[in-house]
Amino acid sequence: PNSIAQKASVEALNGKQDAIEEMRKAFDERRKYMVKSLNEIEGISCLTPAGAFYAFPNISKILERGIEYNGKKISNSFDLSNFILKEAEVALIPGSAFEAEGYLRLSYAASLEDIKDGLNRIEKILKY
Template identity: 50%
Template sequence: IIKAMTNIQSQSTSNPASISQKAAVEALTGPQDFIRTMLAEFDSRRRFLISQLNSIPGMKCLTPTGAFYAFPNTSGFDGRSAENRQIASSSDLALYLLEKANVALVPGGAFGDDHFIRLSYAASLDEIKKGVDRIREALDNLS
């Protein structure tokens, strides 16, 4: 009964604010020129990130065709270690990269495969370059 009540409550009280609704109408009915520009920009970011990830020994990444996330296979780092810390899961790798490279990413276990990590390329190309450089440096320190 609680679940049914929660469903009813969430449907009756959680909706976009009126300002968000007006912004959505404008986004859908207003000028669309910027879409091509943004698609080209995201394609450039995606191609750069995938190329850089695939150049890191131990990492393999297919080119995504959906949203702005890369999902590289990181099983090449399983069992490696640094500073008495062993990488045994994507959560271990995500925590290591957060602490050593200051890069936040999501462990693949949250998406059903613990041999992957998820990275967003919804940032500037400059930020992506900096993040990849820091990831590469941190991974180079694993033995």
């Protein structure tokens, strides 16, 4: 065993937790902002995630409504995530990567400013 790492781990757990509380508050603010903003986009519904750094919005209404892109109708989460990447320059993961078609995965492990900018760009291209 690595005794230095063990001692550092004990200190990290028993030492001051101020920085952790600040980070927890920042991530909570980002999570709340992301969920609220996603729910304000027509055709998207998103529950508040309980853990990790990801929101998992339901986009099935957008897929049902249909978006035309490059001469074909977007009908799945992979094509929608590709459309968002190319047109809004926002990277996210299709739900199909998690066997959850009709969903997207977005991370809120970024600055609040970047989250606001990315969600604004997503909303802009999904309005029509």
